[in-house]
Amino acid sequence: MSIYLEKASATLAEMFPTLPWTVRLSYQGRAASFGSGPERAEIACRTEDPLRDLARARLSSFLDRYVEGECELNGDIYSIVGLRRHVRKDAEWKVGLFNRVRYMGTMLFPSSVRRKLIAVSSHYDLPNEFIEAYLDKRTKAYSCAMWKDANAIGNLDDEALEDAQHHKFHMAASELEVQESDKFLDIGCGYGYQVNLVEKEFGCRNAMGITLSQNQVDNGFSKSMRRTHYLDIPPDGSYDKIYTCGMVSHLDKSELYRYYRHIYGLLKRGGRFWMHGIIPQANPAGLNNYNTLSGTFSQRYVFPDHYQFPVHQHIKAMETIGFKIRKVYFRYGHYAKTLRHWYKQYVETLPQTRHMITPTIERAWHLYLTFGSILDGPEAVIKQILAEKP
DSSP: OOTHHHHHHHHHHHHSTTOSSEEEEEETTEEEEEESSSEEEEEEESSSHHHHHHHTTOHHHHHHHHHTTSEEEEEOHHHHHGGGGGOSOGGGGBOOHHHHHTTHHHHHSOOOHHHHHHHHHHHHTSOHHHHHHTSOTTTOOOSOOOOSOTTOTTOOSSSOHHHHHHHHHHHHHHHHTOOTTOEEEEETOTTSHHHHHHHHTSOOSEEEEEESOHHHHHTOSOSSEEEOOGGGSOOOSOEEEEEEESGGGGSOGGGHHHHHHHHHHHEEEEEEEEEEEEOOOOOTTOOOTTTBHHHHHHHHHTOTTOOOOOHHHHHHHHHHHTOEEEEEEEEOSHHHHHHHHHHHHHHHHHHHHGGGSOHHHHHHHHHHHHHGGGTBTTBOOEEEEEEEOO
């Protein structure tokens, strides 16, 4: 019997004192639990090392061992990621100094275009069939949908994912008041559904979408797509409408002002800009993507060089540069419900797609596609901003 089994259970019970369900730890036929109420999940360890990490509250190292296959997360995955809502103090969600220092460079200095191309490609240029397997077939949108009933997070039968995705795109184009004569740009266009929509449904004759993923260009909905960095588009003040959905999460912390300044330069006077992004709540503990367990996990395994800014930082940057803010929307529950759909489809199609990816990616995606869904709802993870260049 490992000496770390009971120690790990005690450490986790102290770290998550209000957990209203039980999680079992097991190793070599022995088990210990933490929490109270019905058992919902199990952390089954193949080696002693994951238990040692848990006993010492080294959760970042534990997650590394999970993706390396040294333990399994069995039962209800949402009861594992749901531990986040019951941590004793937000400050305990921070990682150690070493894990924070490793991201100091991207926190202080904007990434080069080449580094950004590599970072984005590492995710979006995974095998196309793998990514498309958990997206809807109509839009292939890899961003949050807009639901009729976002409060019903667990109800996956009340509305089709493809309809909620289409609604998101159409709503944004309507807010922008896209016209046939507009010069339209979608920054971070994904597979180009928004470009295709404004061309076909709004009659826009001069639309373009840009992405850093060759996969998306090759398999996109529109011929008006290019693989290029936004900084390579000259800020000549020629665009009437600019749309971006999700792209802001791929900015470095030091890049925000450069990004909005460039968009401001791209727009004509009177031009409109729509921003849809994953934008967390501000918090007194100073938690961010560079110092938290979940943020650094995503940096390492899912989205390198990404950062999520509280909404006041977006508004301050926009207004400082000269934008006039017209509307700000706080969207509760929409991201959670979108992730629930994606994860359901991920699990259902995994037998057909597993050979396309590494075991590390398979394991990391179990956490990536579930973690955000336990934060959104109580908090508004998605915000949308409509701004204008006066």
